[in-house]
Amino acid sequence: MELERFCSTSRVVIVAGKGGVGKTTVTATMALAASRAGRSVLVLEIEGKSGLAAAFGKPPLTYEESDLAPGIRGRTLTADQALLDYLRDHGLRRISKRLVSSGALDVVATAVPGMQDILVLGKVKQLERAGVADLLIVDAPAAGHAISFLLSARGLLDAVRVGPIRKQAQEVVELLTDPERCQVLLVTLPEETPVNELVETAFSIEDLAGVALGPVVVNAMYQADPFDPPLTPDRVLADATAAERFVGDIEAADLAAAATFRDSRAEIQIAQVRRLAERLPLPQIQLPYLFTADIGPAEIDTLTGAFERGVGALPALTAR
Amino acid sequence: MTLGPAPSFGAVIERAHIVICCGTGGVGKTTTAAVLAIEGARRGRNAVVVTIDPAKRLAQTLGLEALSDTAHEIDRDRWDPENDAAPDGRLSALMLDSKTTFDALVTRYAATPDQGERILENRFYRNVSGALGGTQEYMAMEKLHELHEDGDYDLIVVDTPPTRHALDFLDAPARLLRLLDNRIFRLLMMPTRSIVRVAGVAVQAFLRTISRVVGTEVIDDVVSFFRAFEGMEAGFRDRAAAVQRLIAGPTTAFVLVTSARREAVEEAAFFADRLQESGLSVAALAVNRVHPSFGTASPEGLRERVKTLDDAPGDAAARARLAQTYANLADFRTVAIHERHEIDQVRNRIGTAATAFVPYLARDVHDFGALRQVGTHLFAPPTGAG
Structure with missing residues (x-):
């Protein structure tokens, strides 16, 4: 599938996954891939302090938009700020201060479950409608919360029968359930528990929230082929002799141990990727494990190359 | 003051009465909690582990197929198959169900069964007990208090909810009390006093504005909740204070859990700072999924x-x-x-607290055999950097 096609499948892409699987890295990677395909991108950071800006070598994002790279802008989106915007837009600026200072806001937010999520998603919808960028990429909350985040609009429709908040929820449901406008990109690691949880999350998102799923991104895969035959210290020493080099016994043991470790982890990864494919009929994009210390612009560049190849290998018909 | 930095994980489970495992999501907190409780039982303590949201297969191992809010004992044969643990050790487990715990709290402090009923049926209450951020954290601590008061456990190991802000449990009781204590809604319930009636008019206007946005039904639910809740705040407040005291008590140990991944380690450093700011100290640090060091070459x-x-x-x-x-x-x-360097950033913050390194294991940890294997790393004599 062509990258241009992929990046214009929907205007909003929500990147979701369990904590620690590399959601933010994938968000940055997708942003760079889309901008290379000529799309203007706005990245929205929901939870704050995710290190997204650091991936581009920039200071942390704020509620005001800032440039992350050519064609890529970023900002945060918090419920509190979204609420103040909402009240202002609805002519209620006067009471907003009192709402907060009296604590009544906490009470109301509790009375209406999911209201904070609705405010955030409502803001996403507003940005989408305003056409602020070709593509909006949302770095969503961690997995468990991602489901309630996406379900919040439906839940609210049950709880609130009238009023502007209900209308807001309806519009959010329309956005989320229209595959031309919104899809979810799930991220996981090639390990047993993350794979299990991803499968559950995927079914919840499709069945309960009715949101379309894009391909699954499997992050941190070892790339190299296994050593064949498997590497032992003796084999290392034999190679050293044939190569006319000196390798000490301790070094040979370390070399063999590292090789064996990589091969055994890679074997687990391949088995988990296969299991994921069996349990979840979605195409996969695999990103390499990086042995570097930090995720910065150079690493995002490497990952973007892999992402582009992954998209290129997707069957054309999986586009939604 | 909590139990200070411990020389080893063995010291933690032998000296502490309560162990709170904290850390960000996905770092193996639940597994670590289970391993600590098992080893406590093996050393002769009557141990219970409170889990929050265990992975399915770990839950099965602990006999937690269904959400069970009461602790049940695990057969000795299962956690001590070789029968070589201390003879008087016992192991129990439970999975937190915050709503049931909250319901029990309401029933306990209600003046009459009727008052309790009215609260439990209220829609606003159902949101508070089910969906409110912070409730799960508070209820985990409430459960801890209940086990401390009512059970005869010597060692209570608690997992904490996998929130982004993993120290929410420290503030959760206060936040919930603030909510239940809301002045605006309180004023509304006293229409008979004339002075308040004046304030009441302004409040009513304010509420009308809010109900324009969210609908009157919502406000009705809230008002009837506060009406039903009348008179129970004092009991709740005392209880929350007791929970807070217990968490900060001298036999409570905080175990910080992290994985070796950079983001997780950064979060752990952040928690260490937060705990210290709150006057609590880290007793020990568990680092999961560490890569082997493979020698010393540059x-x-x-x-x-x-x-x-x-x-x-x-x-x-x-x-x-x-x-x-x-x-x-x-x-x-x-x-x-790089991993060692990152982990040192956390170690620098926790003084002399023991650090244990659990390497990447070939399989995910689900059964007692694998939990034991993790235990051998946590309870191994300290060897420096793994």
């Missing part, structure tokens, strides 16, 4: 070695294979050095 030296293998003399195929082998070791040495 990655740069190894990469130099790769380059020298480009040229003769020697067999070309053997040189290519050897180059690949060196490049791989260089990669893993880079990771190992």
Whole structure:
């Protein structure tokens, strides 16, 4: 599938996954891939302090938009700020201060479950409608919360029968359930528990929230082929002799141990990727494990190359 | 003051009455909690582990197929198959169900059964007990208090909810009390006093504005909740204070759990700071999923070695294979050095607290055998950096 096609499948892409699987890295990677395909991108950071800006070598994002790279802008989106915007837009600026200072806001937010999520998603919808960028990429909350985040609009429709908040929820449901406008990109690691949880999350998102799923991104895969035959210290020493080099016994043991470790982890990864494919009929994009210390612009560049190849290998018909 | 830095994980489970495992999501907190409780039982303590949201297969191992809010004991044969643990040790487990715990709290403090009923049926209450952020944290601590008061456990190990802000449990009781204590809604319930009636008019106007946005039904629910809740705040407040005291007590130990991944370690450093700010100290640090160190060679030296293998003399195929082998070791040495460096950032913050390293294991940890294997790393004599 062509990258241009992929990046214009929907205007909003929500990147979701369990904590620690590399959601933010994938968000940055997708942003760079889309901008290379000529799309203007706005990245929205929901939870704050995710290190997204650091991936581009920039200071942390704020509620005001800032440039992350050519064609890529970023900002945060918090419920509190979204609420103040909402009240202002609805002519209620006067009471907003009192709402907060009296604590009544906490009470109301509790009375209406999911209201904070609705405010955030409502803001996403507003940005989408305003056409602020070709593509909006949302770095969503961690997995468990991602489901309630996406379900919040439906839940609210049950709880609130009238009023502007209900209308807001309806519009959010329309956005989320229209595959031309919104899809979810799930991220996981090639390990047993993350794979299990991803499968559950995927079914919840499709069945309960009715949101379309894009391909699954499997992050941190070892790339190299296994050593064949498997590497032992003796084999290392034999190679050293044939190569006319000196390798000490301790070094040979370390070399063999590292090789064996990589091969055994890679074997687990391949088995988990296969299991994921069996349990979840979605195409996969695999990103390499990086042995570097930090995720910065150079690493995002490497990952973007892999992402582009992954998209290129997707069957054309999986586009939604 | 909580139990200070402990010399080893063994000391933690032998000295502490309560162990609170904290850390960000996905780092193996629940597993660590289970391992600590098992080892406590093995050393002769009557131990219970409170889990929040265990992975399915771990839950099965602990006999937690269904959400069960009461602790049940696990057969000794299962956690001590070789029958070599201390004879008087016992192991129990429970999975937190915050709504049931909250319901029990309401029933306990209601003046009459009727008052309790009215609250439990209220829609606003159902949101508070089910969906409100912070409730789960508070209820985990409430459960801890209940087990402390009512059970005869010597060792209570608690997992904490996998929130982004993993120290929410420290503030959760206060936040919930603030909510239940809301002045605006309180004023509304006293229409008979004339002075308040004046304030009441302004309040009513304010509420009308809110109900324009969210609908009157919502406000009706809230008002009837506060009406039903009348008179129970004092009991709740005392209870919350008791929970807070228990958490900060001298026999409580905080175990910080992290994985070796950079983001997780950064979060752990942040928690360590937050705990210290709150006057609590970390007793021990568990670092899961650590890469082995593979010797002491410098990655740069190894990469130099790769380059020298480009040229003769020697067999070309053997040189290519050897180059690949060196490049791989260089990669893993880079990771190992970086991980140790990151972890040191946390260790610098926790004084002399013991640190244990649990390596990447071939399989995910689900059964008692694997939990035991993790235990051998947590309870191994300290060896420096793993």
